Amino acid sequence: MGITRIHTGERMSKIVKHNGVAYLCGQVGSGDSVAEQTRDCLARVDALLAEAGSDNTRILQAIVWLADMADFAEMNAVWDAWVPAGHAPARACGEAKLARDTLKVEIIVTAACD
Structure with a gap:
C-alpha cells in the first residue's frame, strides 16, 4: 500500500495516509483564550479527519502541547466535550514553547482511516 500525501507544501503535508492510518500535522x-484556540484547533482536526476518511471516533493517539500547563483544565473542558463517549484515544499532554507567542495549544492526531 502506498503513501498518500494531502496538502503537501515545501515543509510538510497536512495529512499523510498509509496502511489505513492518517497522520495529521x-x-x-x-x-485569545485557551478554550477558543482549542475549539478552533479541534474544528480544524475535524475537517482534516473528514478529508482523510475518518472522524474523531477513530482517533488512535493525540499529543497536546500547551504553552503553559496552568491551562490544562481549560483545554480539557473543551477536549472532553469534543471526544465522543467511549472513544477516548491514547493521549499525552505536555508543556512546550510553541511556534508563536500568541499560540496556547497545538494538537497532533493519528487516526484510523478509509
Whole structure:
C-alpha cells in the first residue's frame, strides 16, 4: 500500500495516509483564550479527519502541547466535550514553547482511516 500525501507544501503535508492510518500535522487555532484556540484547533482536526476518511471516533493517539500547563483544565473542558463517549484515544499532554507567542495549544492526531 502506498503513501498518500494531502496538502503537501515545501515543509510538510497536512495529512499523510498509509496502511489505513492518517497522520495529521500539528494543528493550532485562533482566539485569545485557551478554550477558543482549542475549539478552533479541534474544528480544524475535524475537517482534516473528514478529508482523510475518518472522524474523531477513530482517533488512535493525540499529543497536546500547551504553552503553559496552568491551562490544562481549560483545554480539557473543551477536549472532553469534543471526544465522543467511549472513544477516548491514547493521549499525552505536555508543556512546550510553541511556534508563536500568541499560540496556547497545538494538537497532533493519528487516526484510523478509509
